[in-house]
Amino acid sequence: MTVSAPDLPPFDLDFIRTQFPAFDQPTLDGWAFFENAGGSYASRQTVDRLTQFYTETKVQPYAPYPAAILGGQLMDSAHERLAGALNVATDEVHLGPSTSQNTYVLAHAFREGWSEGDEIIVTNQDHEANSGVWRRLVDGGITVRQWAVDPITGTLDLADLDELISERTKLAAFPHCSNVVGHENPVAEICKRLFEADVISVVDGVSAAPHGLPDVSALGADIYLFSAYKTWGPHQGVMTVRRAVCQSIANQSHWFNDGEITKRLIPAGPDHAQVAAMNGVVDYIDAVHDHHFDPHSNPAVRCDRVHQLFRAQEQELLAPLLDFLDQRVDVRLLGPNDPATRVPTVALVPSRSPLDIATELATHKVMAGAGNFYAGRLIEAMGVPSAPGVLRLSFVHYTSKEEIDQLINALDQTL
Ligand SMILES: Cc1ncc(COP(=O)(O)O)c(C=O)c1O
Known part of the structure; x- marks a missing residue:
C-alpha cells in the first residue's frame, strides 16, 4: 500500500529530533549540519543498539551460552528486519564493511565467471565506488562501455543505455542518484x-537511501547497495543480492563458507556489533512510523510510508534553497533545480574557492563540504575541474526550516 502525498500526516520535527542524540550535544548546539551526504547523524536507536551489543553481548556470537545466543539473535534479527524493510528475502541481505568494499568483492566474484570480450556498462555519474572496481576489469580482457552523462545537466539518458547493450553485455552499474x-x-x-x-x-543507492529506504523488489534491482552510516545507522555497507545471482557468482569467502549464502560475499567476516546495530535503523523507521501512522504489520509498507513522509518534508525545505540559488548569478547549480526530481544533495560551482567558502560558512556555524566527493569523473564531464571541485550542501529529513534559513543567510554573506 502506498500513501499518497495529500494523505500524509503532519511531519513532527520535534519528535524526529528527539531521536538523534546529536541535537542534544552542547558542542553541536547552534550548528547547522549540511554535509549529511558524507555521513548522517546516528539515530538514538542505533547508538543504543551498539551500546547494548558492546556491553551485554560482546562475546563470540552463536556459541552455546546466553550472552552469545542473544548476540547471534540480535545479528540475525538485523538481517531479517532489514530484509523486511527493503522487501527482499533475509538471505538476500549482505552486510559488509562499506559500499566500496562490497563493490570490490562483487567485481572479483563476477569476473571469475566471465570470458575475454564479455562486456559491462559503467557510468561517469557514479561515485568511484561503483565505477573504478568495474573499469579495472578491462585489464583482464573485459570490454567496458561508458554510459555518459549530458555535460550540461549531468543526467543520464535511457536512449544512450539502449545503444550500449549488446549480446555480450553481462552487467550494468549505475547510481540510484548521484552524490x-x-x-x-x-x-x-x-x-x-x-x-x-x-x-x-x-x-x-548510497545517495538515495538516506532519504528513505527503497522497496528493492519494486525497483527490480539485482544488486542494490547503500551505506548505513549515511542512513542514520552504524558504519556498515548494506547490499541486497538476488538469491539466484549470489549463487551464480564465485565464492569470495573461505572455501568452507561456499554454501552459506550470506557469507559468500563477506570475506572479512562480519563486524558483529555493527551488524546488530542495524536493528537501530529499523527501530528508528518503526518509531517514526508508529508516531505518524496507524499500525501496519508489513515492514515494507511501514518503510514506504516513512520514505514518503521524509521525501515530502525534504522537498518542502529544498524549494527555498533552490529558489535562492536560482537568483544568484555567481553560482552554477549542478543538476536539476526541481525539488521533485532530486534529493537534497546540492552541489554548486561558486565563483571562488569552494573550500574557502566552506571554511567561511563554518564561521556562521554551518557545516558544509568542498571537493569532488570521489565523483571526479562526473564533475570533470560537466566541465568543472575536480580540484578544487564543488561546494556541497546536503541535508535529510531531520533538518529544520530554521537551519535552511541559517544556511541561506550564511551563503548570502559568503558566496
Ligand atoms: C554515492 C556514493 N556511493 C558510494 C560511496 C562509498 O560508500 P562507502 O564509504 O560506504 O564505501 C559513497 C560515499 O561517499 C557515495 O557517496
Whole structure:
C-alpha cells in the first residue's frame, strides 16, 4: 500500500529530533549540519543498539551460552528486519564493511565467471565506488562501455543505455542518484530494460537511501547497495543480492563458507556489533512510523510510508534553497533545480574557492563540504575541474526550516 502525498500526516520535527542524540550535544548546539551526504547523524536507536551489543553481548556470537545466543539473535534479527524493510528475502541481505568494499568483492566474484570480450556498462555519474572496481576489469580482457552523462545537466539518458547493450553485455552499474547532481534516475525502468536484455543491474543507492529506504523488489534491482552510516545507522555497507545471482557468482569467502549464502560475499567476516546495530535503523523507521501512522504489520509498507513522509518534508525545505540559488548569478547549480526530481544533495560551482567558502560558512556555524566527493569523473564531464571541485550542501529529513534559513543567510554573506 502506498500513501499518497495529500494523505500524509503532519511531519513532527520535534519528535524526529528527539531521536538523534546529536541535537542534544552542547558542542553541536547552534550548528547547522549540511554535509549529511558524507555521513548522517546516528539515530538514538542505533547508538543504543551498539551500546547494548558492546556491553551485554560482546562475546563470540552463536556459541552455546546466553550472552552469545542473544548476540547471534540480535545479528540475525538485523538481517531479517532489514530484509523486511527493503522487501527482499533475509538471505538476500549482505552486510559488509562499506559500499566500496562490497563493490570490490562483487567485481572479483563476477569476473571469475566471465570470458575475454564479455562486456559491462559503467557510468561517469557514479561515485568511484561503483565505477573504478568495474573499469579495472578491462585489464583482464573485459570490454567496458561508458554510459555518459549530458555535460550540461549531468543526467543520464535511457536512449544512450539502449545503444550500449549488446549480446555480450553481462552487467550494468549505475547510481540510484548521484552524490553530486542529486537527480534520481528512473531505476525501475532501467532495471526492467536490463533484465529483459539478461544484464545484471548493480545500483548504488548510497545517495538515495538516506532519504528513505527503497522497496528493492519494486525497483527490480539485482544488486542494490547503500551505506548505513549515511542512513542514520552504524558504519556498515548494506547490499541486497538476488538469491539466484549470489549463487551464480564465485565464492569470495573461505572455501568452507561456499554454501552459506550470506557469507559468500563477506570475506572479512562480519563486524558483529555493527551488524546488530542495524536493528537501530529499523527501530528508528518503526518509531517514526508508529508516531505518524496507524499500525501496519508489513515492514515494507511501514518503510514506504516513512520514505514518503521524509521525501515530502525534504522537498518542502529544498524549494527555498533552490529558489535562492536560482537568483544568484555567481553560482552554477549542478543538476536539476526541481525539488521533485532530486534529493537534497546540492552541489554548486561558486565563483571562488569552494573550500574557502566552506571554511567561511563554518564561521556562521554551518557545516558544509568542498571537493569532488570521489565523483571526479562526473564533475570533470560537466566541465568543472575536480580540484578544487564543488561546494556541497546536503541535508535529510531531520533538518529544520530554521537551519535552511541559517544556511541561506550564511551563503548570502559568503558566496
Ligand atoms: C554515492 C556514493 N556511493 C558510494 C560511496 C562509498 O560508500 P562507502 O564509504 O560506504 O564505501 C559513497 C560515499 O561517499 C557515495 O557517496
